Amino acid sequence: MENDPINLGPRKTAAKNLAKKLIKDTKISEAPVSLQTIIEHLQSTYTISVQRVNFPTEVSGLLVKCKEVDGEYYTIGFNENHPWCRRRFTIAHEIGHLLFGHVCKKGQKDETDDEKEADAFAGELLIPTILIKKDFGKIKKVPELSKLYRVSAEALTIKLMDARLL
């Protein structure tokens, strides 16, 4: 895994590379990225379950790690009241936390390095650069593309700018 040139601040490059590796390992070659496929792949290494939770609106999701004598168990909870594209982003974001070994710190707001890393991971996982470059060449419309990728128009726009396509 490559590190960002300056080892300060969020490891966005490393996060994206981790997502790229998962896309490659699962042989995902078209949108929408199947989170089911990603999770099943990870389940060969980790014990993960994904659960819908009736969280208050301001909570997108969380990752719970339980240590038992026979191993570690992860649960990803997502807010069942949020729209589907947001839930997908949340699940991908929590997978990012899991793979980076981020620990839960209470009372932190969204702008921490951990959150930025998890977001960079989720953005690359759900909108792989290699796929969006190809698809954006054919479909130049953000609403159509966000439907195809099953992500929000906002997440897609961020990605298009990040990949210097916009």
Ligand SMILES: [Zn+2]
């Ligand atoms: Zn987070």
